[in-house]
Structures are given as structure tokens and as C-alpha cells.
Amino acid sequence: MTTPLLQVNNIEVIYDHVILVLKGVSLEVPKGKIVALLGANGAGKSTTLKSISNLLRAERGDVTKGSIELNGEAVHDKTANDLVKSGVVQVMEGRHCFEHLTVEENLLSGAYTRGNGAEIKRDLQMVYDYFPRLWERRKSQAGYTSGGEQQMVAIGRAMMAKPELILLDEPSMGLAPQLVEQIFAIVKKLNEDEGVTFLLAEQNTNVALRYAHYGYILEGGRVVMDGEAEELRNNEDVKEFYLGMVKEGRKNFREVKHYKRRKRWL
């Protein structure tokens, strides 16, 4: 068996030395795939991504148990800067564009770790080819662009680092359904044409499972289920709790006993 690009082994994350957020999460991201990390608010999706990219420490969090390996190499002692250099870039939840920089400057700042050079110009063109809308808005301040455009800026900026793996946190947040489809289609295209591996955290289970190859479901800081995207989509529990579909039409949750609803896969 080949080693996966990214391997997360049973990690535990504690914020501020007291708050236990992840209670033993393990997952694997094979090279060239799109892997979805699903779950409700507060399940630990963002924390998992941040512990991989080592942005956790900036929020006073720390991985206290377990290990994270990128191409078989532990990431724990690397800085965020080292990780970007070795090909892991995170697109943060809520996009986080540099508001006062223009769209083009935002993109160029994504290539900071690569110095200057002709290659960067070429990649800038590549990003504009994937996001023609950004070409039109390249001179505007990013703070004045729409939510969808900002998401494109954030993904494009990550692409400028020439990453092997993009950690994409909640790309659908606050976007109209049509835009969400558009963004995911581009993610799929980047995955297929540029060979970029994606680990994406999403609440929108429906869309995520249509585009991803594999999925993990997190609940309360634990992985409660994982499987091929196809398989998860057809799973009765996933259908009921995350996709809102039930065999016999809509279910009235008042009629279901509380303990029955709470009991899921554990």
C-alpha cells in the first residue's frame, strides 16, 4: 500500500490548555483525490484543517496527542510558512481576503513563498483562466468584491502557491446555491486538470458528497463514519440527518423520541 499524501493519526486538540476540541480524529487523504470532512457547526472540521496547516497555534490551540504526517513526514514542528513551501495551503473559512489589496495583489501575495519569477506570471494567467471573473475585477480592491468573487480570490490565491494539497474550509459559506455549484465545479476541475488534492470541510453535505471522492463525518470532535462519497450518499443515516431525506416523506422530529434521535453511530 502506498502512503497517502496526508495522514492524520488519532489527534487530540486542546485550546487554551483546557478546551478539548478534537478527541481522536484519524483520516487519510490519498494523492489526487477530493476528500470531504462533513459535520455540523462545532464538530471540529475547521480545527482539524487548522491543525494540519499549523494555523492552530495562532489561536492558542495545540495538537496534544497523535500525529499528522505529510508524505510520511511529521508536520508538528513546522511553521505555517514551512508547510506552504512543502505544498499545503489552507483557504480559511470566511475567505479572509486582503481587503485593501487589489484582486491581483491578493493573488500575487499567494506566491510569496516562491519569490519572483516568470513562473509566477504564468500561474497568475492560469488562475485567471480558471476564474475569468477575477480577470475582470483584477484592479478592484478585494474588500469591495462580492462574496463569490472573494471565495474565488481565496482559492486562486492558494493556487498561486503551487500547492499539492489545498485545505478548503467551508467554501459554500454565505453563497447562493448557483455560486456554490460554480465554485465546486472549479474545485473539481483544478483537481482533475492540475492534480491538486483537496481536503474540504463542508456543512453542505449534499454538494460536498457529489463532488468529493471520499468523506468523513465528524461529530463532537470524533470521526463517526467514513466511506466512499457514493456510499455515504446512500447511507440511510446520512440521508436522514445530513441530507434531510427519509423514505416515507418528511419526518416530524417531534414524534421521534429524543434519545433515539441522539443515538447515531457510536
Add this chain to the structure above:
Amino acid sequence: MEFLYSIFVTPFVEMWTAPEFLAEVVLGGLMSGIMYSLVALGFVLIFKASGVFNFAQGVMVLFAALNFVGLIDAGLPIVVALIATILIMVALAFAIERVVLRNLVNQEHIILFMATIGIAYFLEGLGEMIWGGDVRPLNIGLPDDVWFVGDILIQQSEVFAAAVAGSLVIALSLFFQYTRTGRALRAVADDHQAALSVGIPLNHIWIVVWAVAGLVALVAGIMWGSKFWVQFSLSTIALKALPVLILGGFTSIPGAIIGGLIIGAGEKVAEVFWGAAYGGAIEEWFAYVLALIFLFFRPQGLFGEKIIERV
């Protein structure tokens, strides 16, 4: 009645009857305004890149000037002393990052601010320990002739100071606007987290801004020092940079310059034409009152970054 008259009528009559004198006063004010601008510029650089108000900026001006004048007095040629002082200021930036900032990363801004107060006292003490507390004249051979433009008298040294300040500002603007590091600096100023996420190393950025702020402090120190000699009261001119920043905006380089000019010219004009009505010494508080008025009506300053709101 007479008091009102001396505020609302007499000054304007004086200005009207002696326009050359008014021009001289304004020019003199603009020149000292440039000095304020230079100090304010150092504040803006660090504030932009880290959101920290660097209380030590004024002392850095003093420290740079002390080293420079000390090395010259020790017998070094001016150019060598200049280069050595630049190296000292860059080394200081490295030291501050390594000893102070790195250990306080992710702390509240107020804690970093407190740390800069500590740095201020440390540098003041260090400067006095090495170079002593004497007032030293600094003479780097600035021209001290005067020119007459029409009937207006202009000091050559002041024109020189203006030229230096101008080129410094232009160089900094180009650096911020067009270089990779400059872009990274602006990115960090906008969003720390996002800058980290794209792999911009904050430590390097901090060293760069503190080094640049140190160089700006050196320029300011040389200008002030050659005008008023190098003395410990130099560090208190930093206080004048505060109203300049409020006027111009904490995040704007052009704001620091224009704010300095307005305050410099404003306080001189106020002192000369309105001073008599209040019994003088307007120059001392004029800047602060102006800043207070600005805080009421335009808290981000003239050129401060607008808070971007999308509707």
C-alpha cells in the same frame, strides 16, 4: 469685545497687510512640520504592519541620533558613522523581534503596546549608558545659508530637510506598492491570519518593519539633531507625532506627511497671529486641540483606511 476683536479681526488684518510675513511664518511651520512627519512616519509603518502603537518610536529617534553623533565625535568620518548607525538600527530590529515580539506573539495589542513602553525606557537608558547624557551638537555640513525668494527668507538647511523627507516618502511608497515584501507588509496589515495561511512569515515581516522604522528614526534624528542638537528631550517630540497621526490617520503614509505639515504650519500661524490674544504659548497645545476636534468628526483621520463596508 476687545478680546473678540483680537481673535476675529486683528490677526486677519495683520495677515492681509503683511503677506510676506505670513508666507515666512507658514514656510517655517511647514519645515518643522516635516520633522513631525518623519517621526509620525515611523509610527505608521509599525502600526500598519502589526497594529501595534510603538511607544518607543520617539526614543528610537533619539537612540539613532545619539549613536550617530557619538560615532562622529569618536572620530569616524560621517559616511562611516552613518553606515554603522544604519547597521545598529537593523540589528536593533532583529533584537527586538527575537527578544520581545516573538515571545508575545498572539497576545493582545495592549500587551505589545506595554512592551514597547519597556523598549522605550530600555533604549533611553542604554543610550545614556553608552554615550552619556550630554547635549551634543551635530554638524553634518548642511548648508546654513539663506535664500531670498522675492521678499521671503528661506533657510537652505530646511529646504534640504524637506528634500530628504520627500525622497524618503517616495521611496517608501514605491517599496510598499511595488515590491514583493511591500505587498506582504500590506497583506499582513490587512489580515494576520490570512497572511499566515498563504505562508508569509510574520517574524521576517516584523524585522523588516522595525528596521525600516529604525531607518526613518535615524533620518528624523539627524534632521532634528542638526537643528536643535542631540539631547534627551528629542524623545518627547514623539508626543507631537500623536496629534499628527490622529489628523493624518494611523495607517496612512501620505497622511503622516500631510498631518505633520498641517500641524507644523498651523501651530506657527496660531502662535504668531493669535498668540497675543491668549497670552502666548498656543504652540504647545494647538496640535492637541486640533487632534481632539478631528477625533469628533473624522476619527479615522484624513487619509486613514476607510472601514470597508459592503451593502
